[in-house]
Amino acid sequence: MTRPTHALISRSALRHNYKVVQQVAPQSNNLAVVKANAYGHGAVVVAQILDPLVPAFGVACIEEAVELRNAGIQKPILLLEGIFSKDEVEIAAENNFWIMLDNLQQVSWLLQANVSSPIKTWLKVDTGMHRLGVQPEQVNDIFLTLTASSNVATDIVLATHFSSADEHQSRATELQLALFNQIKDKLAICLPDSAQISCSVANSAGLLDWPKARLDWNRAGFMLYGNSPLDSENSAADRLKPVMTLKSAIISIRDIAAGQSVGYSQAWTATRPSKIATVAIGYGDGYPRNAKSGTPTLVNGQKAPIAGRVSMDMLTIDITDIKDVNLGDEVILWGTGLPVNQIAECAGTIGYEALTRIPKRTPSIIVD
Numbered sequence: 001m002t003r004p005t006h007a008l009i010s011r012s013a014l015r016h017n018y019k020v021v022q023q024v025a026p027q028s029n030n031l032a033v034v035k036a037n038a039y040g041h042g043a044v045v046v047a048q049i050l051d052p053l054v055p056a057f058g059v060a061c062i063e064e065a066v067e068l069r070n071a072g073i074q075k076p077i078l079l080l081e082g083i084f085s086k087d088e089v090e091i092a093a094e095n096n097f098w099i100m101l102d103n104l105q106q107v108s109w110l111l112q113a114n115v116s117s118p119i120k121t122w123l124k125v126d127t128g129m130h131r132l133g134v135q136p137e138q139v140n141d142i143f144l145t146l147t148a149s150s151n152v153a154t155d156i157v158l159a160t161h162f163s164s165a166d167e168h169q170s171r172a173t174e175l176q177l178a179l180f181n182q183i184k185d186k187l188a189i190c191l192p193d194s195a196q197i198s199c200s201v202a203n204s205a206g207l208l209d210w211p212k213a214r215l216d217w218n219r220a221g222f223m224l225y226g227n228s229p230l231d232s233e234n235s236a237a238d239r240l241k242p243v244m245t246l247k248s249a250i251i252s253i254r255d256i257a258a259g260q261s262v263g264y265s266q267a268w269t270a271t272r273p274s275k276i277a278t279v280a281i282g283y284g285d286g287y288p289r290n291a292k293s294g295t296p297t298l299v300n301g302q303k304a305p306i307a308g309r310v311s312m313d314m315l316t317i318d319i320t321d322i323k324d325v326n327l328g329d330e331v332i333l334w335g336t337g338l339p340v341n342q343i344a345e346c347a348g349t350i351g352y353e354a355l356t357r358i359p360k361r362t363p364s365i366i367v368d
């Protein structure tokens with residue numbers, strides 16, 4: 001018998017979510033962001049499923065891109081954080097990795113490198129996130145220098161990243177979009193009349209909630225995995241289907257009297273005679289340790305709240321109000337019917353973090 005703790009990864013949900021992306025932005029090229037092990041879903045598996053559908057992938061760094069190439073992924077791969085040394089320029093050229101240039105150092109590494117073929121290049125400008133990107137006033141000079149370099153492929157993409165697109169109608173996003181458009185217009189003036197500037201600003205939240213952000217290239221991450229990044233209702237987000245279902249099973253059941261406590265630090269105490277089930281999953285499997293008592297799980301389709309602290313390999317749930325529970329019954333920790341965002345909120349975090357923390361220890365099973 002094997003430990004019943006798994007992350008089920010739904011091929012059909014992933015394909016469906018990518019279709020939602022395409023329906024939302026049918027005129028755009030929509031690349032799939034698969035950094036951080038595809039937000040915990042398994043980068044190779046996710047990229048294999050999406051490879052026939054997408055024009056390109058996005059990862060954080062060259063190591064993640066090399067992993068995908070070694071697994072036979074064919075499509076171009078954009079390095080969203082750019083390069084970390086000059087050597088990476090040559091590796092990028094050999095492997096059809098695209099480079100997002102985030103600062104002047106990366107620009108000079110690209111210009112000085114000795115490459116086998118020109119590299120598709122994205123230039124990120126800081127429009128208000130203040131994390132990465134060149135300054136708005138540097139854009140024209142850098143863009144013209146890149147255009148003149150034989151290391152750089154034609155059709156450079158001008159990009160930026162939003163800080164607050166998940167907040168409906170946020171002023172910060174309006175300002176970022178307005179500044180981006182100004183930067184683009186100023187750049188257009190100094191390019192030949194025929195030159196088109198390709199643009200990319202939207203992440204999942206931009207795609208879903210900011211129609212004006214759907215430009216030549218979008219960079220969808222979180223929504224691909226079936227969850228909404230938004231703080232508001234959205235009809236396209238409602239159509240997304242969770243790709244990961246995190247599940248385990250009950251390995252112990254006991255009755256406790258009112259007044260008895262459960263687990264480390266005796267953090268939960270029964271207020272009535274209670275039935276407690278122990279589930280074979282804990283923070284060592286990626287379930288958030290900070291999930292408080294009361295966080296829901298699903299047992300045979302019925303909600304059962306966590307009772308007590310999450311341990312490394314186990315957690316305990318209150319099944320007093322649930323009928324017909326037996327040893328070995330399946331417990332769903334998140335997925336269909338139990339959004340990861342809801343669990344993350346109970347743990348004081350966000351769905352992105354909860355998914356990304358799924359470790360290698362938790363085996364995945366690809367379904368449908």
Ligand SMILES: Cc1ncc(COP(=O)(O)O)c(C=O)c1O
Pocket residue numbers: 033080161202203204205219220221222223229
């Ligand atoms: C530059 C960039 N683009 C796109 C994304 C994808 O964002 P999301 O997962 O919100 O779609 C990220 C993720 O952090 C990013 O850093």
